[in-house]
Amino acid sequence: MKTKARNLEEPGIASLEVLGLKLVEIPRWNCCGAVYSLADDDLIHQVAPVRNLIRAKEQGQDKLATLCAFCFNTLKRANLLMRENAEKRNTLNSFMDEEIDYGGEVEVVHLLEVLRDEIGWEALAQKVKLPLRELKVAPYYGCTLLRPREVAIDSVENPTILREFLKALGASPVDFPESTRCCGSYQVISNPDDISEYARVILNSALKHGAEALVLTCPLCDYNLGQGQKELMKKHSEFKGMPLFYFTQLLALALGLDPQVCHFELNYGSPESLLREKNLLSQSESFQPIGG
Amino acid sequence: MSVTISPKRLRREFVRKVRELSGQNLQLCYQCGMCSGVCPAVSNMDLSPRRIIELARLGLEEEIANSKTVWICASCFACTVNCPRGFDLSKMMEAIRLLTLRKNIDYIRPEDISPQERCKLPQIAMVSGLRKFTG
Numbered sequence: 001m002k003t004k005a006r007n008l009e010e011p012g013i014a015s016l017e018v019l020g021l022k023l024v025e026i027p028r029w030n031c032c033g034a035v036y037s038l039a040d041d042d043l044i045h046q047v048a049p050v051r052n053l054i055r056a057k058e059q060g061q062d063k064l065a066t067l068c069a070f071c072f073n074t075l076k077r078a079n080l081l082m083r084e085n086a087e088k089r090n091t092l093n094s095f096m097d098e099e100i101d102y103g104g105e106v107e108v109v110h111l112l113e114v115l116r117d118e119i120g121w122e123a124l125a126q127k128v129k130l131p132l133r134e135l136k137v138a139p140y141y142g143c144t145l146l147r148p149r150e151v152a153i154d155s156v157e158n159p160t161i162l163r164e165f166l167k168a169l170g171a172s173p174v175d176f177p178e179s180t181r182c183c184g185s186y187q188v189i190s191n192p193d194d195i196s197e198y199a200r201v202i203l204n205s206a207l208k209h210g211a212e213a214l215v216l217t218c219p220l221c222d223y224n225l226g227q228g229q230k231e232l233m234k235k236h237s238e239f240k241g242m243p244l245f246y247f248t249q250l251l252a253l254a255l256g257l258d259p260q261v262c263h264f265e266l267n268y269g270s271p272e273s274l275l276r277e278k279n280l281l282s283q284s285e286s287f288q289p290i291g292g
Numbered sequence: 293m294s295v296t297i298s299p300k301r302l303r304r305e306f307v308r309k310v311r312e313l314s315g316q317n318l319q320l321c322y323q324c325g326m327c328s329g330v331c332p333a334v335s336n337m338d339l340s341p342r343r344i345i346e347l348a349r350l351g352l353e354e355e356i357a358n359s360k361t362v363w364i365c366a367s368c369f370a371c372t373v374n375c376p377r378g379f380d381l382s383k384m385m386e387a388i389r390l391l392t393l394r395k396n397i398d399y400i401r402p403e404d405i406s407p408q409e410r411c412k413l414p415q416i417a418m419v420s421g422l423r424k425f426t427g
Contacts, residue, residue: 223413
């Protein structure tokens, strides 16, 4: 979030301040481990996410907000484990004897939940200074915000949270069948050709339904759907490519923040020309693309 | 494909370990095929998720070991949320992977990821991939 996904974090933090909420980074945070350990006998991999929850508890906070969907999933599932399984909770607390005991006191939420539940879509819409001029955006959820059921921030089968978010910003949400289809996740390091195929299926579906861009919440989805677009366009003439945005970038843009905070230079799919076409970016703004 | 099913194979250590690691009752599956229907990776798999669970239930460890299915799985949980019996296939897939990884047999080697790729990949790709594919 501090390096390759600055374009997710920085517009998110800046936008929340404008909306009257200050996100305070927890001290001494560590990597949550990215994935939740699925083996019933594995407790050592729960230590990393639980430590982050303890950090939040130590600050006297009852909520931990995440911007990264991957982290959200891991932290929320670890939190549920600590709340629901007394034996494992006791074992982990005993093992982490240098830490205070933790019993699931902190609630883990994703930033989209904060926008929906603490600010509200109507209040958000009223703060919009630059409505997104009916930009046709396909909401892409991926996996980690909706599955498994116990962590879902919305309906697993028919989520609408990104649709409501986009409408509040003045964009035009474009529903498409692959919006909850997995991008391939960590398979990018072992089976990159499969990732390329999944990206083509997802993006072609969004294009076919009339989307001009895709909005997403996860840095791994962004990489999997973005980095291979140039190659896909070479291999498949019918594939036209699609600009990808993080939801926090669209939020910051719509709230009228300086576009520099969005770090569009890190985006895939060259969003700059689309934004200029829609008069959402002035001619004087320019970003040297780093992404594909 | 023809397979040999026997009471001896049904009691095998493999079945017990998969059940223990996943915490799932393999007998719940009634082979409806919903998991295969929603799996985004099924077209790249030699054996569908539905077939894997049947093979696991019957203790047919060699057939599963010869398949690449569990290594193509991306733990997306589409199967789990759609299973009408509430069976967590994602946990079963993880259990089967771990039975190999815990023998110090890794699916990938970090050094096989090129330096150029390593520079471009988001950190969560490396962390999650190495967690899933190495012991």
